[in-house]
Amino acid sequence: MTIVAEQLSKRFGGREVVSNLELVVRPGEIYGLIGPNGAGKTTTMRMLIGLMRPSSGRALICGADTVTQASRAKAQLGFVSAATGLYERLTPVQLLGYYAELYGLSAAQGRQRCAALVAEFALAPLLQQRCGRLSTGERQRVSLARALVHDPPVLVLDEPTAGLDVLASRTVADTIRRLRDQQRTILLSTHYMTEAELLCDRIGLLYRGRLVAEGSPAAIKTRYDASSLEQVFLRLQDQALALGAAAPAGVR
Amino acid sequence: MEGGRIVGVVYRKEVLETLRDRRTLIVMLLLPLTLYPLLAFVVAQWVGVQRASGTRVPALSLGWQGPAWGELRVALGAPRVVEVHDPVTAARALRAGRLDLVLRLPDDLRPRLARGATVPIELYRDDTSANSRAAGERVRRLLRRFDRQQLARRLAARGLAADFGAPLQLRQHDVALPGAAGAQAISGVLPLLIVLMVLLGAFYPAIDLTAGEKERGTLETLLSTPAPRLALIGGKFLVVATVAILTGLANLVSIGLTLLLGFGPALRVVGLGAAVPWSAVLGALAGLVPASLFFAAVLMAAAALARSFKEAQTLLTPVYLLCVLPTMAAQLPGLQLGYGAALVPGVNVSLLMRGLAGGAVAAGPLLVALLSSMGYAAAALALAARIYNTERLLFADEPRVGVAEGGARPSRRAQPTPSEAAVLLLVVLALMLLIGQPLQLARFLPGVLLTEWLLVALPVLVFVRWAGLAPRAVLSWRRPAVASVVGAALAGGSGWYLVAVVVEQLQQRILPIPPELIEQLRRTVFAAERPLALDLLALALSPAICEELLFRGVLLRASNVERRPWLAVLLNGLLFGAFHLSVYRFLPTLLLGLILAALVVRSGSIIVAMVFHLANNAATVLVARLVPATAAASAAELPLSLPHLLLASAVFGTGCWLALRARPEAAPGTT
Numbered sequence: 014m015t016i017v018a019e020q021l022s023k024r025f026g027g028r029e030v031v032s033n034l035e036l037v038v039r040p041g042e043i044y045g046l047i048g049p050n051g052a053g054k055t056t057t058m059r060m061l062i063g064l065m066r067p068s069s070g071r072a073l074i075c076g077a078d079t080v081t082q083a084s085r086a087k088a089q090l091g092f093v094s095a096a097t098g099l100y101e102r103l104t105p106v107q108l109l110g111y112y113a114e115l116y117g118l119s120a121a122q123g124r125q126r127c128a129a130l131v132a133e134f135a136l137a138p139l140l141q142q143r144c145g146r147l148s149t150g151e152r153q154r155v156s157l158a159r160a161l162v163h164d165p166p167v168l169v170l171d172e173p174t175a176g177l178d179v180l181a182s183r184t185v186a187d188t189i190r191r192l193r194d195q196q197r198t199i200l201l202s203t204h205y206m207t208e209a210e211l212l213c214d215r216i217g218l219l220y221r222g223r224l225v226a227e228g229s230p231a232a233i234k235t236r237y238d239a240s241s242l243e244q245v246f247l248r249l250q251d252q253a254l255a256l257g258a259a260a261p262a263g264v265r
Numbered sequence: 266m267e268g269g270r271i272v273g274v275v276y277r278k279e280v281l282e283t284l285r286d287r288r289t290l291i292v293m294l295l296l297p298l299t300l301y302p303l304l305a306f307v308v309a310q311w312v313g314v315q316r317a318s319g320t321r322v323p324a325l326s327l328g329w330q331g332p333a334w335g336e337l338r339v340a341l342g343a344p345r346v347v348e349v350h351d352p353v354t355a356a357r358a359l360r361a362g363r364l365d366l367v368l369r370l371p372d373d374l375r376p377r378l379a380r381g382a383t384v385p386i387e388l389y390r391d392d393t394s395a396n397s398r399a400a401g402e403r404v405r406r407l408l409r410r411f412d413r414q415q416l417a418r419r420l421a422a423r424g425l426a427a428d429f430g431a432p433l434q435l436r437q438h439d440v441a442l443p444g445a446a447g448a449q450a451i452s453g454v455l456p457l458l459i460v461l462m463v464l465l466g467a468f469y470p471a472i473d474l475t476a477g478e479k480e481r482g483t484l485e486t487l488l489s490t491p492a493p494r495l496a497l498i499g500g501k502f503l504v505v506a507t508v509a510i511l512t513g514l515a516n517l518v519s520i521g522l523t524l525l526l527g528f529g530p531a532l533r534v535v536g537l538g539a540a541v542p543w544s545a546v547l548g549a550l551a552g553l554v555p556a557s558l559f560f561a562a563v564l565m566a567a568a569a570l571a572r573s574f575k576e577a578q579t580l581l582t583p584v585y586l587l588c589v590l591p592t593m594a595a596q597l598p599g600l601q602l603g604y605g606a607a608l609v610p611g612v613n614v615s616l617l618m619r620g621l622a623g624g625a626v627a628a629g630p631l632l633v634a635l636l637s638s639m640g641y642a643a644a645a646l647a648l649a650a651r652i653y654n655t656e657r658l659l660f661a662d663e664p665r666v667g668v669a670e671g672g673a674r675p676s677r678r679a680q681p682t683p684s685e686a687a688v689l690l691l692v693v694l695a696l697m698l699l700i701g702q703p704l705q706l707a708r709f710l711p712g713v714l715l716t717e718w719l720l721v722a723l724p725v726l727v728f729v730r731w732a733g734l735a736p737r738a739v740l741s742w743r744r745p746a747v748a749s750v751v752g753a754a755l756a757g758g759s760g761w762y763l764v765a766v767v768v769e770q771l772q773q774r775i776l777p778i779p780p781e782l783i784e785q786l787r788r789t790v791f792a793a794e795r796p797l798a799l800d801l802l803a804l805a806l807s808p809a810i811c812e813e814l815l816f817r818g819v820l821l822r823a824s825n826v827e828r829r830p831w832l833a834v835l836l837n838g839l840l841f842g843a844f845h846l847s848v849y850r851f852l853p854t855l856l857l858g859l860i861l862a863a864l865v866v867r868s869g870s871i872i873v874a875m876v877f878h879l880a881n882n883a884a885t886v887l888v889a890r891l892v893p894a895t896a897a898a899s900a901a902e903l904p905l906s907l908p909h910l911l912l913a914s915a916v917f918g919t920g921c922w923l924a925l926r927a928r929p930e931a932a933p934g935t936t
Binding site: 059062063064065066083084085087088090092093094095096097098099100101102103107111112114115116117143159160 | 267271274275278281282285286481482483484485486487488489490491492493656659660
């Protein structure tokens with residue numbers, strides 16, 4: 014098991030943004046965290062990758078606690094933020110080189126990994142350009158390459174297809190599948206239900222900080238007698254609203 | 266080791282990115298390299314033009330009152346003369362600019378001349394007019410020459426030599442090397458200039474590398490790596506400091522080159538040549554590194570607080586000005602780098618540069634200044650690193666504490682932000698200085714009443730409403746325990762005596778109040794002819810309510826009183842002392858502010874502070890009436906009596922014990 018969340022909660026002031034989250038993501042699996050804006054997806058991810066301290070509970074990456082063994086946990090994961098996180102005035106190779114150094118790769122290892130990633134993500138035509146001049150799709154490819162520079166077993170992707178056109182989305186989705194086939198553990202967040210249905214092996218539906226449904230897309234649809242995840246989501250939301258924002262009974 | 270390697274990695278990457286940023290390059294290199302040659306060029310041109318036009322003497326428009334004296338008119342260059350008849354009309358014409366000068370001669374001019382007596386000449390000018398000043402200077406020169414001619418004539422008539430009237434002859438010689446005066450002037454302003462430029466150079470990278478990274482979303486990916494945060498901050502800090510140092514260097518080089526090669530000769534042509542002030546340049550060079558490290562750390566710590574580029578710019582502008590202030594203070598004549606000044610941040614590095622320029626810095630203060638500025642830089646850096654560990658400030662999109670969930674209307678805040686409170690304080694101060702003080706000077710008591718209610722209390726209430734704050738919570742408005750009120754009344758009613766005999770008498774020794782001020786206070790503040798009730802209303806009740814709303818209400822709440830109560834109390838006391846705008850009242854009002862803030866922190870109610878403030882001021886007013894002409898103006902004039910002191914101390918102690926005993930409950934309205 015490479016990503017584990019145990020009773021993970023986060024409070025800001027008096028407000029609970031993530032509540033007692035239990036989660037397990039295995040190698041060779043794409044797990045989609047889905048939910049509306051403000052459901053707590055990004056906060057959950059930030060706790061899982063050690064950017065935020067949980068108010069209670071804990072998160073483990075390859076067995077390393079993200080708070081007490083933060084460096085070990087971080088060394089095992091690659092992260093792509095919703096904002097792609099590229100330095101506008103660096104070229105893709107400079108960017109990859111910088112992160113290779115931050116992850117402690119030697120110069121030779123760094124060069125080797127960069128060459129491999131340039132080939133894998135077809136970055137050769139972009140090498141002379143600065144990241145600020147790349148298109149959104151190109152930026153996302155560079156971002157994914159950057160997250161893989163240290164060849165991590167775990168990938169955490171926050172809204173990896175947000176703002177991409179159909180073609181670019183498909184390229185990114187194909188890449189994610191390929192990475193899954195390399196036996197990496199992948200956790201991604203999205204609010205595109207159709208994409209989650211097509212891409213994810215399992216999904217967790219987050220609503221107001223609580224995991225209200227979990228399983229394979231097909232199993233969830235069967236359980237709720239719905240033709241799509243979107244329908245499931247709308248049904249669950251109605252149920253939650255009727256119960257006054259508490260978790261719908263019996264949905265886990 | 267790993268930390269050091271990461272610092273190097275971050276440093277190299279940030280330098281590369283920074284050097285690719287046009288804005289930084291402009292401020293760091295282009296601005297200094299063009300500014301000084303351009304400045305020298307403009308000055309040379311301007312002075313040249315001025316000199317050229319200076320050779321043409323402008324026509325003088327002279328008012329003349331008194332009998333004609335043709336010889337004098339010729340001596341003055343036969344200017345256009347307008348007859349004036351009285352000084353009032355003359356003054357009016359001067360002020361209106363119709364005349365440059367007015368000469369007034371006595372009616373008995375000729376008899377005086379005939380008997381060899383002195384002829385009094387009155388010269389009227391308007392010193393606010395540049396024309397009048399220049400004309401005055403010229404006419405005085407011509408008059409002195411004419412006077413010497415007249416004297417020589419009189420001496421000759423009596424058969425005496427022309428130099429009979431001049432027993433001494435003074436000749437002056439300036440031994441300064443050519444350009445030394447200009448060099449001296451430049452070395453005077455060099456530290457200030459370099460600090461300004463260092464700040465300017467560090468300003469943009471400090472924002473770009475902290476708040477800019479947050480805004481662009483690159484910070485998240487950076488922090489998701491195993492690199493230690495302190496090392497990341499360290500690398501970034503070194504880049505900001507490097508840019509600051511390079512900016513300072515570029516400025517020094519540009520100034521040097523301008524003086525040596527570029528427009529230095531052009532300036533010399535017009536008589537303004539300045540040699541390169543080498544000692545000042547070396548002094549500035551030596552001080553450049555500590556100054557850059559210190560200011561870079563301060564700017565970075567401030568910028569790290571911001572969530573976006575724009576917010577950082579807003580935040581850094583006052584910080585920039587705050588950094589400039591001590592540097593300007595270091596320009597004060599007579600101020601030198603001693604052990605005390607070496608500990609004052611900002612002042613120390615500026616004085617260090619100035620001192621090194623003059624070659625007169627003792628080793629001890631120099632070392633202290635270097636160590637203390639490094640210490641302050643380290644502290645600011647530690648603060649920045651701490652901010653990088655504060656989630657609330659790290660992620661721009663996380664919800665702020667206290668904001669209600671979903672689309673619901675945000676609940677009213679119980680705490681204003683420090684910047685909001687600072688704006689309120691500045692507005693109140695401006696209102697007091699611009700409106701309150703003139704009002705009080707015109708009519709004292711109504712002025713005080715209007716100031717307290719309209720310029721202090723009203724802005725506070727408007728602010729609370731405008732900022733969407735919960736009034737009861739922000740103003741700590743809640744019913745206090747009876748014991749607290751009784752205690753506050755006792756302590757307030759007796760505390761004034763302790764302040765009077767102990768603090769003010771101590772102050773009289775350190776910083777005596779000028780007798781004129783005492784007399785003025787006697788006449789205005791404690792005038793016996795007014796009804797006592799009115800005095801109590803204006804001088805006791807109104808400040809007790811209005812000033813408390815501002816200081817122990819909004820300002821105390823804004824200073825994070827729940828997390829660091831004693832720091833908030835200290836800050837409150839300092840602000841209250843400074844607010845009274847008098848060095849003589851600073852110490853007593855500082856103490857009063859400290860006690861009042863502590864009362865609110867302990868009791869949780871502003872009413873306790875109001876009661877203390879009321880009792881304190883009312884006691885002062887009453888004593889002024891009952892013991893006229895002693896405590897009235899300066900309590901320091903009260904005789905020190907041991908029984909009185911013991912009694913006051915006992916009552917004050919009991920009152921404080923009662924007032925501070927009650928513990929606050931949970932703050933009202935906090936969500």
